[in-house]
Amino acid sequence: MRQLFITLTICTVATFSKATAQQIDLVKVKNIEVQLEDVMELIDTAAIRIKLNEVEASYRADPSELNKSRLGILYHEVALNLSFLSKSAYEGYAKKSFDVLTELFASPATTPELMPFVASYRASALSLVSAETKNLKLLSEAFNEFQSAVEKYGSVSYCPEFMRGSVAENLPWFFFSKAKFARLDFQSIIQKQEVNVDYANWKIMSFTYWAWAKQHQSKKYRKQAIIYLGKAIELDPNGEGGRKRAEELKAKMMR
Template identity: 65%
Template sequence: MTVTNSLNAHPLDFSKLKAFEQQLDDVMELIDIPELKVKLQEVERKYQQDPSMINKARLGIMYHETALNLSFISKSEYKGYAKKSFDQLNELFYTSTTTKELLPFISSYRASALSLVGAETKKLKLVGEAFDMFEDAVAKYSHISYMPEFLRGSVAENLPWIFFSKRKFAKKDHQAIIDKKEKNSDFANWKIMSFTYWGWANQHQGKKYRNQALQYLDKAIQLDPNYQAGRKRAEELKKKLKH
């Protein structure tokens, strides 16, 4: 059975997916380090009190954010959080009772976590495996969720040059999310779009795309009045492009 036929046989419920997104929103794409440290303790405590499916997913994503933001600036304290994230999410991914509307988030963060494990351990083959996982998640869920393309694009834009065949996804995935958002205003929230507009502009800094890049940077800034998403980076890039 093809992926398309399989999805048609078991379609995801968009309203259920959005309900899960709301339950996960406060642990996704965290950039405030003090807030992240407090949130990590809170999410761990809640999982210990109630190891439910949603709390396990929240903890797996929280470990991902910890690894992404802290493991590369600390020599020891936060090492291993990428592996902890992958293990939590991988277990959920293979649990038959996991609600299917959670899978776009679980499968995407699972792939991203594996890429972080690869970066931390210098095992480059894990990055390749992570992109295979992304490919699967994009094929299955990108029609209904921004998450697979958003995280694949985010990982791709930070890869070293030796992964040139993977770096192309940074441009492709940001554009795909913008296109879907234009067709469906509920497709992605303000936080994701602020990061996405900045990401698009960051990948299109040449003169050919200058006007469009500046428009998207203005959108990234406007969507993020309290500097919780892409505003700071967008303001810095806008200043650079105007000089």
């Protein structure tokens, strides 16, 4: 029944039209990004638990679309860091994230500049639901949603490609048709960042440089990979992004 509900929900929201990148205000996208940064790409599990209480309290006090977005995104981080592929008190948060973000995704009243983040995290949440329920059909649907988000919002926000690449890099090798996006998406973000230094923030680029190097460990790319790992480390002096993983991978590649 749960899987049927998710599938029906996807079919329903697909009928709603959304603003494309040409209709989105880039300044507003960046302003919204700043207001969402503290609930995105979290790696400290203790901090996530504290943040969860704060964000839920804020939403109860003020159920605005921004606070609802923050709640849905944080539920995604809870699912990824505290319950992914393991039984815990936080089991089911992927579904909670998907449901909250679907409400925003389906509403024609949602601010267009929120959509790059809502659409991307919603697709990622669906991939987590797929892993939790072992329903591979949902994974395919998640990548369809990612493709739509990249086409609509990839030119104005790193989020669609970053989230798709992050999911793709963790897939087993036999999902090669989807795993390829781990190489393509992080390369795309780096290229866009070279053209526009404000395209993605320091944390995202720290993770991106590390992820690119992880995907390019062969001798052919070794020199460039080590350069990117150095960038990942330099951008993250406090260890809130990709620094730790980059240091470990760099040490491995330097041996």
